[in-house]
Amino acid sequence: MTCVEAGREPADTPSSDSPQQVLPYEAIRAIPVRHYGRWVAAVVVLALLGWLAYAFSQGDILWGTVGDRLFDHTVLQGVWHTILISVCSMAMGLVLGVLFAVMRLSKNPVTGAVAWLYIWFFRGTPVYVQLLMWFNLALIFHTINLMPLYKNDTTAVMTPFVAALLGLGLNEGAYMAEIVRAGIQSVDEGQSEASQALGMTGAQTMRRIVLPQAMRVIIPPTGNEFINMLKTSSLVSVVQYTELLRATSNIGNDTTAVMELYFVASVWYLVLTSVFSVGQFYMERRYARGSQRSLPKTPWQRVRDNLSTVRRPKVA
Structure with a gap:
């Protein structure tokens, strides 16, 4: 019986002058490992979802x-x-975050102390309390007097939108300051030294060298902060600003379909967070270029890979 008949593949036929005979080899049979625990977990999860x-x-x-x-x-x-x-609140928080992060890293003790005090206060008090303080500011300041630039009654200035913007934006600025500071400190100091050796000013170095590299560290937590902002915005109903939760609550109270309108609000919050989560993923993927050997796979690429794994042909 030949090697081919025995299920073996013959090796290259050696020449007659070859000092030794090359033996044939047997084909390798790959047997996939069975993960029974995964199937059990899937059944349990599906059962719980069905019960819910x-x-x-x-x-x-x-x-x-x-x-x-x-x-x-x-x-x-x-x-x-x-x-x-x-x-609007996230934009305000980004601007304040960059400003106070630079102040925090400054060698000037006054600006550093002011930045630390700002971050300490707005991170240490609940955003709900801050919203109420801005909305009731007229109780202690009856007039906003910035002579000769501006003067008006506080009740006319502190509208629900302005109170919500100040409450959310100033609070977000404190968190963004720490995120931006961490991103700036992640850039090697040699980059700044090299730019200064080329004659760049401190502002040019920060704008052209440091911040573009720091974005890889800043973008992921910033995306999470914005998604959290979408949900935190439900608190501004306390200052009479008619956002999603207040709008659905008003309809629910008028129609006695309270829970049904809460479900409506939940659906919209899920839609908004999902859309912005996709945007965050592609933004992170863009800034990851050059820092990773391979970019993270998109959701469609992951689905295609999983389907190809399921349909993988058996190896004889």
Whole structure:
């Protein structure tokens, strides 16, 4: 019986002058490892999800009301106000974060102390309390007098939007200052020394050399902070600003469908956070170029890889 008939593959046929005979080899059979624990975990998780879905299906919930109110004009207006206050507050927090991070790292003891005091106060007090303080500022300051630039009644200036913007933006600025400071300190000091040797000023070095490299460290936590801001914006209902939660709560109180409107608000919060999470992923992926050997896989690439793993042909 030949080697081929025995299930073996013959090696290259040696010449007649070869001093030794090359023996044939047997084909390797790869046997995949069975992960039974994964199947058990999947069954348990699916059973729990099925039980949760059954429990909600048996509850006294008017699901038709949820679908009808999902695109209600008042609800959509609340969604827009949520996006607006979140974006504006995050922009304010970014500007203040960069400013106070640079002040914190400054060798000037006055600016460093002021930055530390700002971060200490706004990180150490709840954002809910800060919102109430701004909204009730007229109780201690009846007039905002910035003569000769501006003068007006505090009640006219401190509208619900302004109170919400100051409460969220100043609080976010304290957290962003620490994030930006960590990003700046992650850049090697030799970069700054080299730029100064080329004649760049401190501001040029920060703008052109340090901050672009620090963005790889700053972007991921900043994206998380913005997503958290979307949810924290629900607190501004306490200052009478009609965002998503307040809009749905008003409809729920008028129609007695309180829980159904909370479900509507939850659906929209999930949609918003999901959309911005996708944007955060691609932004992180863009700034990861040059610092990683291979970029993180996109969700579609992961799905394709998982499908190819499931459909992997058996090795004979």
